[in-house]
Amino acid sequence: MQFEFQVTEDDLLGFNNYHYKHSPAIKRHIFLTRSILALSFAIASILINLIITDGMVLLAVAIGLCIGLFMFVITPPLMYRSMQRNAKKVFREGKNTALNTINRYEFTPEGITHHSPISSGNISWQAIEKIEADSKAIYLYAGAVSALVLPRRLFSNDQEFQETLGQLQRYKTAAA
Numbered sequence: 001m002q003f004e005f006q007v008t009e010d011d012l013l014g015f016n017n018y019h020y021k022h023s024p025a026i027k028r029h030i031f032l033t034r035s036i037l038a039l040s041f042a043i044a045s046i047l048i049n050l051i052i053t054d055g056m057v058l059l060a061v062a063i064g065l066c067i068g069l070f071m072f073v074i075t076p077p078l079m080y081r082s083m084q085r086n087a088k089k090v091f092r093e094g095k096n097t098a099l100n101t102i103n104r105y106e107f108t109p110e111g112i113t114h115h116s117p118i119s120s121g122n123i124s125w126q127a128i129e130k131i132e133a134d135s136k137a138i139y140l141y142a143g144a145v146s147a148l149v150l151p152r153r154l155f156s157n158d159q160e161f162q163e164t165l166g167q168l169q170r171y172k173t174a175a176a
Contacts, residue, residue, distance in 0.1 A: 001164065002106045002107070003105050003154050004103070005151070005154055006100075006101065008099065009088075010151075012091060014137055015137065016083075016084075017084065018132075018134055018136070018137070019139075019145060021080075030075070034071070034072050037075055041067050041068050042064040042068025043064065044064075045067040046060045046063070049063050098116070101116050109175070110125075111175075112140070123148075124175065125172050127142055128140050128141065128172055129142065129143065131172055133165050136151065138164065
């Protein structure tokens with residue numbers, strides 16, 4: 001099975017987004033951040049409201065809890081948008097020569113062969129940690145935060161996408 005395509009910024013951002021939403025470490029970080037922010041805003045709001053409302057504790061607690069809950073809910077989308085903006089900035093910092101060239105990947109039971117005008121190499125299936133997919137691509141993880149991305153646009157239909165995903169998983173399983 002062979003694919004020839006140019007990697008785009010959208011492909012890399014798609015992987016970045018996928019990883020951001022599925023990484024256990026990032027999920028823990030978001031939960032801790034949103035919890036600390038919500039608690040901090042709730043406590044600060046309660047204290048400020050106690051001063052302003054002249055001791056109306058119930059009102060101060062209610063306002064503080066509402067603000068804390070709001071922060072707990074709003075934090076993940078804000079962090080996600082911030083991550084997307086920062087990832088785009090990082091991608092645009094370098095020359096990104098790999099984005100401007102055609103890459104050819106061949107997948108066989110022995111491994112993955114890569115060729116482009118600027119590089120070539122082989123990857124054994126043992127080097128692939130896991131294979132995952134979403135509606136946008138197939139991700140062959142070669143490390144915790146790096147993956148070979150096969151974008152959905154390479155496949156003519158969902159059946160071809162699913163068959164390719166299945167074949168890649170069989171190659172990986174057979175090599176284990």
